[in-house]
Amino acid sequence: MPQGTASHGSTPNAEATGRRIEDVLDRLAQRGDREVSAAAEELVSVLMDFYGAGLARIMHHVGTGDDGPRPALLRDELVTSLLVLHDLHPEDTAARIGRALDSVRRQHAAEVAEFDADTGVLRLRAGDSGGCGCPSTADQAHQAVEAAVACYAPEVNSVQWETAGATREPALLQISRRPPTGAGAP
Known part of the structure; x- marks a missing residue:
């Protein structure tokens, strides 16, 4: 073949x-x-x-x-x-972009911030995908979303990602020993 x-x-x-x-x-x-x-x-x-x-x-x-x-x-x-x-x-471009995002939404959440039809630039906001916050996980999510958009709306020339506010750091989880229990505890 x-x-x-x-x-x-x-x-x-x-x-x-x-x-x-x-x-x-x-x-x-x-x-x-x-x-x-x-x-x-x-x-x-x-x-x-x-x-x-x-x-x-x-x-x-x-x-x-x-x-x-x-x-x-x-x-x-x-x-x-x-x-x-x-x-x-x-369907118009906006509907097809929405359909593209819907097709990957279970694994990769994203929402449209703006689409400029004149330049073909689509700005997206990454949603909370429940990942570990690792850059590689975000890159994979972005690639999956961009591939879906390319398929459903090829008039989109480029995708730009916005970050929600400043760069969010994952919450710090403090791990320590349990407080003493029993008679000696205050």
Whole structure:
């Protein structure tokens, strides 16, 4: 099976697939044959148009209600990324950012501070994830949230994290010996 192709048990990732397509097109361009490179880019464009038209028809047939397959389709990361790629997603950016945060909320709490549509910068506040407060745990949480946002709302160019107030230090837990008990205790 070619590298980057999904097997029956895995789901392709839109971001990784896009990078792979760009890599293949770049390799063809580096060979110096402009005709082959142009033909490859045209092939990608024709396929995008074809699949986009098919997705548009599917979205038309599933309707606009909360019943049927539409809600499940909009919760699916792969379907969402394809709909956004083809400018067919029925939800606006704010709703999709919210859906992305909801998809990881059980493990990683975050809330939107601000989204600047002109620059594509999303500012988030980290919620209390119940972790140990270690930097590596926070980094993992940030990476998971950012990956979900990239999938559901690819128009977000960067994510900036705000800290709640000053840098919070974990509460210090004092461990000492138990006070004496019994007759000798005051």
